[in-house]
Amino acid sequence: MKALTGLLLLVFGHGVSSVLHSKQYFYTGSSGLSTFPEFVAVGMVDGVQFEYYDSNTQREVLKQDWMEQAIREDHDYQARGTGIAQGDQQVFKADIVHLKKIFNQIGGIHIYQWMYGCEWDDEDDSTDGYEQYGYDGEDFISLDLKTLTWVAAVPQAVPITQSWNEDEADLQYLKYYHTKECVGVLKTALFYGKNTLQRTDRPRVSLLQRSPSSPVVCHATGFYPDRVVVFWRRDGQELHEQVDPGEVLPNHDGTFQVSVDLNLTAVPQEDWGRYECVVQLRGIEDISTPLDPALIRTNWEVQSGLTIPIIIGLLVLLLAAAAAVGVFVYQKRNGSDTSSENTEEQNPAPEAQPLTTVCS
Structure with missing residues (x-):
């Protein structure tokens, strides 16, 4: 399965002059796993987890001390984020039912994943964005931001991409979100967490x-x-x-x-x-x-x-949600107000859009 390996890329060559900053959200829905939350949502900036929600706790948890500044400036930040995540949890649960239907599946263990985010180069001010989601460890649908079209990775996803590609208004919103709104919130997070996120630790x-x-x-x-x-x-x-x-x-x-x-x-x-x-x-x-x-x-x-033993690299998993990930994925959300960057700041995760209309 193809993964977004470019998000954590080791470059061999000379000259380290700029830093590529990133803001990402990862969502994982599951069915048939009794020891795993049926829904997990995680927010990360520059590879550092700063928000977490799962269906067991039913509440958003801030993982970094520097996020306390966001709470001081917006007292409803966590409550609003919790409400959005709870809504997305129900959407994911319904989506898995419909995905099982279009794949002709009955019972079993199934994983539905969604990823979206943006990147910003602090030297040349260039930006990029990505959306990708998948089902049962395989690519399902991704967004080509250059052509502004959804691309189906499997035949079962074709009807969905056709429907989504007809929504010109939402496609234009996605372009604005990834190139403007998301980047603005990323810069705000970098400011909040500058002592942590913009430090340099000598190897x-x-x-x-x-x-x-x-x-x-x-x-x-x-x-x-x-x-x-x-x-x-x-x-x-x-x-x-x-x-x-x-x-x-x-x-x-x-x-x-x-x-x-x-x-x-x-x-x-x-x-x-x-x-x-x-x-x-x-x-x-x-x-x-x-x-x-x-x-x-x-x-x-x-x-x-x-x-003296050899020191070997230990990969510490940040999330239980990422344990089954072969590809991180993104699912289309409902259109929302794009009038200011503060909208995303106050609503850290966009709401997921059900697949019902195209899967049923």
């Missing part, structure tokens, strides 16, 4: 090796934000072969980590001095670590009487 860099024949791993951890550049160099030239880049993963404390492997199978140890790992993060000087055997931490040799 700690280690060289790791499981065994004498294993690749040497350049492991950077504890950095923020997550847009980092990590690469290996030989004789001052960036390597594109011999390397295996890893995925940027979150740490439990809100920072990030990433590992990049270097295969030295065909390299004699006397040539190791020609290699170095370079980590680049905006706001700090490049961190260069030479490939020195004395700097490599291993789990196969004892140092100072202690066996």
Whole structure:
């Protein structure tokens, strides 16, 4: 299944000059899972969870201290967000019934997912938006913002996309929302949480090796934000072969980590001095670590009487909702007032639109 992997992208190359900020909402509806909430809604800014709702608690919870400023300026913020989420919960429950109908399904476990959001580059002021949703771990419908059309990923979604593409007014609203309204709210959130979201945490860099024949791993951890550049160099030239880049993963404390492997199978140890790992993060000087055997931490040799284990990346799931996600998805919402950016600020999640009219 195709996922929006570009949202957390590790870029290999030189120069970290701008930060791509993002605001996202993730919704997951389920049926047939007794140990999983039938509906979960999560809001995130720059990969940091700031709002959460599920059908078990039936209330919106603010996850960041900096959101207290929003409550002070709008006392009904949480109550309004709770009401919207409760309405979306009922829509999702009905939608799953109709999706099971058009897929000719009876009983079983089913997952319906929705994602929408926007991105803003703080250097060139460019913006982008995305909407995607899916069913049972497969793409279902997505919005092509460039052509302003809904695209069906499976035959069962064609009648829905045809109906939605006929609604010109709503398509124009979606264009406005993703390029203007959502970006405005994102900038407001960045202002509220500037001490957290716009900070720079210097990475700690280690060289790791499981065994004498294993690749040497350049492991950077504890950095923020997550847009980092990590690469290996030989004789001052960036390597594109011999390397295996890893995925940027979150740490439990809100920072990030990433590992990049270097295969030295065909390299004699006397040539190791020609290699170095370079980590680049905006706001700090490049961190260069030479490939020195004395700097490599291993789990196969004892140092100072202690066996030092390899540090491996632990992916900490922010949400139970994302556990079943193969693709994050977005479902079309009812049209709402777009007269000011404060509308989205006061109503953090747009209301979902039922599929009944096109699925029944």
